[in-house]
Amino acid sequence: MATIRDVAKQAGVSVATVSRVLNSNGYVNNETKKKVDEAIRQLNYKPNAVARSLYKKTSKTIGLIVPDIGNPFFPELARAVEDTAHKKGYNVVFCNTDENVEKEEHYLEVLLQKYVDGVIIASNTLTAQKVKELNIPVVSIDRKITAEIPTVVVKNKQGARKAAGYLKEIGCQRIAHIRGPHHIDNANERVDGYLEEVGSEPWFKQSYITDGNYVMKTAIQATLELLERHPEIDGIFAANDVMAIGAVKAAYQLGKKVPEELAIIGFDGISMAEATTPELTTIAQPIYDMGTAVTDLLVKLIEKKPVENTFLELDVELIERESTRKQKNKGGR
Template sequence: MATIRDVAKLAGVSVATVSRVLNQNGYVNEETEKRVRKAIEELNYKPNEVARTLFKKTSKTIGLIVPDISNPFFPELVRAIEDVMNIYDYTVILCNSDEKSEKEKQYMDVLKQKYVDGMILTTNQLAIEEVMELDIPIVVLDRPSDHSFPSVIADNYNGARLATRHLYDIGCRKIAHIQGPAHVVNAMQRFYGYRDEMKSLGLWEDAFVIQGNYQLKQAKEAVLQALQNDHVDGIFAGNDAMAVGALKAVQQLGLRVPEDVAIIGYDGIPLTEMTTPELSTISQPIYEMGAIAARLLVKKIEGQLIEQLHYVLPVKLIERESTRRRGKA
């Protein structure tokens, strides 16, 4: 295997000159650079990436921290980010924080030690001050807490209003909401959308909120318990995983979907098409969200002009069998 000294010898230059060509650091005249690059090609020389990282304090890698990789929403985000980063020759290091602030902090420390060029965060466990201390380019995806960093989200608030209104339009009057974690920004935005739409419909006094924590099993158990004591005819779940849990609970209680209880989720993941009946959902442009976040981060890393720092992408209603019921308004 060729070494940097072999390249220098073949090109007739010093090791330092070869290093300057490889790292694009310092002046090398055009003819000399051509000789060095020709020698690299002839010898099929592969630079020591670890050494280059230590020297340049850059690695052509980015960190991506997600809260729960078992949630089907996040793999599609990850795929989009990886696809875009590959175009720009960046490698993605994926970290799963399990919604734990200590784990998130630990990952951030490790990623910085590895000289990642930037990070995409889909979590918001840490204080803004802690994140700013990293002093590297950061883009926040799906769960922004404020406008301190470039961000990409979907229109959670209006999507929730759309879901609630859809249930009303098909005849539901006792509409429950399965809420995600209270510390997660998008979960609360969806709750606020549900609350405000229920108020505008004059149904807020009959509102019913169930805690599901964005988890399928937890949502199922919570709905099983709730429906034994309260009657509802519509359920808006804050994400699709909880909608699946609600569907299982309703069916386990011997109720029909959508005839007895209509159900709509939020996200638009493929899982909603695999249930019986298929689940209606508010669909987010998941892949587009990940792709935009990745491009924003590349621009931040490379010091390019960023025309738009914050994106709020539209969502759309996908009506399927779980809400195909009509009643009188």
């Protein structure tokens, strides 16, 4: 591999001049520039990014820390992050934490030692204190950590209200909720939204809320038990699409027809929700846009550009598909 000194020798100039040509700063005579460019071409010279990083204390790399890329929400997000980062000249190193604090801290340490310029993280275990110690920009996605950390999320409560409200609107009389993990903020917000919409209905019971842990298997089991306990349920709002798909499968097992006897709505808008039969009605997050937005935000923070807003709360959108049906019994009994 040719170095900048080889190029300098070949072009008959100093390394400083070559560096000036490379970075187009300082004064360089046009003739000299031509000679340098020619030498670069001849030697097929590529500047060494590591050496540059060492001096500049920046690496044009960002870290992306997610719980599990196997969770279909995150690949779609990762795709957007990578696309946007690439456009802005950054690489992405990616890390799975499995919601494990030690793994997360370990990764942050390693990333820091490698001079990553910033980090995008989906976490609930991270504290503001630790982030401050990192001394590099950190932005949070999908989950609020603290007010100090720039964040991109969606209107979870509003989305949940939309979901529950929609089920009421299409005529459901008894609406249950399969909730996400108690330690994850967005799960709690979705419960809140559900409660605001149906909590004061005469038929409402606390036992209409059941734990699904954002996982399909758990949700199937939870739905089976729920429907056994409460056969009167005719609508389910699952806090994410994966659980909604689980609910559909459970209904299928019990011979309940979806949407005729049981309407099911999810949350997230992952592409898997379009692959099922019946296709899933869902509250879609603009996942790609969220990825673009956090990355834009992070890069601005890295490059110390002005940021208008460090807390973005994006809108969600109801996408009506086959797992619910509008005409059903409209207007109540």
